[in-house]
Amino acid sequence: MYDLLIKNGKIVTAESVTEGNIAVKNGKIRAILIKGEEPEAKKVIDAEGKYVFPGAIDTHAHLNDPGYTWREDYEHGTAAAAVGGYTTIIDMPLQNEPAMTTAEIFDKKESIVSPNAYVDYCFWGGLIPDNFDDLEELDEKGCVAFKSFIGPVSPDYSSLNYGQAYEAMEIIHSFDGRAGFHCEDYSMIKWQEQRMKKEGRLDWQGFLDSRPVAAEMVATVDMIELAKATGCKVHICHVSSPDVAQKIKExxxxxxxxxxxxxxxxxxxxxxxVLENGPLFKCAPPLRSQEEVDRLWGYVEDGTFSGIASDHSPCSYAEKYEEILGQKIENVFDVWGGIGGIQSGVQVSFYEGCVKRGISPSTLAKVMAENPAKTFGIYGKKGALKPGFDADIILIDSEKEWEITSESLKYVNKISAFVGMKGKGLPVCTIVRGEVVAQDGDVTDTKGYGELVKKIKEK
Ligand SMILES: [Zn+2]
Incomplete structure (x- = not known):
């Protein structure tokens, strides 16, 4: 007897959408069955009319736990992920106290967050100038990649210069790891910011002009060259521009x-x-034009991207409008940069992609589940609706209309640029390893069910 049977759904794989049933036992998918084939199971979910997607993987989330939990923590952040349809999140090492840069801190962090997680989670390892000797050990611990900045970053985390990045990539390449970079050229955006301040351009157009596509492009092209030179596998984080995506594609x-x-x-x-609504829409790199948004979707469709992340980067209300760590906000450059979005990413991507632009659900399954799993070394366990894989599944009701409200958000801080957005097509049931962790906008009694997922070592 199976533990769970999900029947009558439209099963979405990276290749096709077909009606059928999924049988689950011991947290794993055991069989994909044709419609009508209904073996006995302890629990049956009728998914009639709904899409059955592989659970989405958020390749880039800042849950800030431990350390900055007034911005976000595991309990709230993973509850939001569960409701939103991300069944695995890959958590960033910074905005943690301490930042996650050694094997010892890895263990400590896991013991702190694991009692509170609703969904499964992986750790990005830290990559800063003084932890090169710790990288291999972090890889052995199970870090799925290493995050660094070529650009300004928070006070608790230092960025690398190109020489340091080159050395780090040689090291990471030696154990077949992946290095990930926030790509905005530091000198360029620092200079532009000074220039804006000197010219008295302290408004939102000044902010946008301080972080041009050119800054993102220069840093990305440089990292690509370092990847070529060192042979290191590289992940470019949060690409905002289609022109940058084109360079990556090449x-x-x-x-x-x-x-x-x-x-x-x-x-x-x-x-x-950004121009109309200001603080909540500040992020880095900044939001681009409608024309660029439309072209960016082309790189989702053609497979250039292996992830639609949330870059969930939450903060308190005060940090958007009043003060950050005791520092009064005087102008746009002082405002916290980051958008809280881990609860909204899947529904917004489904609506903008599949509903509005007619992108096939299979394409979305590929970019939000299969390719992230492959990129971060967890494919086989995560990433697809196939026998032997974890039963990480989301049901999407494509007819369900939604409006994002602050009351619906599970975050510590119920603020987001997504509040007020409307659309159609909503994750209504989220299943992690065969267990329903969220349903109809709320989590079930599964706090602490989420588990650490380590990079799978190829033998
Ligand atoms: Zn980030």
């Missing part, structure tokens, strides 16, 4: 293992939102 076509993600806000919001 490197991929040359045969380099360079992956990239974009984010749900870059696929649904524009610079106009």
């Amino acid at each position: 490197a991929q076509q040359e045969g380099y293992d360079i992956t990239a993600e974009t984010c749900s806000h870059y696929l649904s919001m524009t610079d106009k939102d």
Whole structure:
């Protein structure tokens, strides 16, 4: 007897959409069955009319736990992920106290967050100038990649110069790891910011002009060159611009293992939102034009991106409008940069992609589940609706209309640029390893069920 049978759904794989049933036992998918074939199971979910997607994987989330839990924590952040349809999140090492840069801190962090997780989670390892000797051990612990900045970053985390990045990539390449970078050229955006301040351009157009596509492009092209030189696998984080995506695509076509993600806000919001609504829409790189948003979708469709991340980067209300860590906000440059979006990413991507632009659900399954799993070394366990894989499944009601409200958000801080957005097509049931962790906008009694997922070592 199976533990769970999900029947009559439209099963979405990276290749096709077919009606059928999924049988689950001991947290794993055991069989994909044709419609009508209904073996006995302890629990049956009728998914009639709904899409049955592989659970989405958020390749880039800041849950800030431990350390900055007034911004977000595991309990709230993973509850939001569960409700939103991300069944695995890959958590960033910074905005943690301490930042996750050694094997010892890895263990400590896991013991702190694991009692509170609703969904499964992986750790990005830290990559800062003084932890090169710790990288291999972090890889052995199970870190799925290593995050660094070529650009300004929070006070608790230092960025690398190109020389340091080169050395780190040689090291990471030696154990077949993947290095991930926030790509905005530091000198360029720092100079532009000074220039804006000197010219008295302290408004939102000044902010947008301080972080041009050119800054993102220069840093990305440089990282691609370092990847080519060192042979290191590289992941470009949160790409906002289709022109940057084109450069990545060209490197991929040359045969380099360079992956990239974009984010749900870059696929649904524009610079106009920043100009009209300000603080909540500040993120880095910044939101771009509608024309760029439309072209960016082309790189989702053609497979350049292996991830639509949330880059969930929450903060308190005060940090958007009043003060950050005791520092009064004087102008747009002081405002916290980051958008809270882990609860909204899947529905917004489904609506903008599948409903509005007619992208096939299979394409979305590929970019939000299969390719992230492959990129971060967890494919086989995560990433597809296939026998032997974890039964991480989301049911999407394609007819369900929604409006995102602050009351619906599970975050510590119920603020987000996504509040007020409307659309159609909503994850209504989220299943992690065969267990329903969220249903109809709320979590079930499964706090602490989420588990650490380690990079699968190829033998
Ligand atoms: Zn980030």
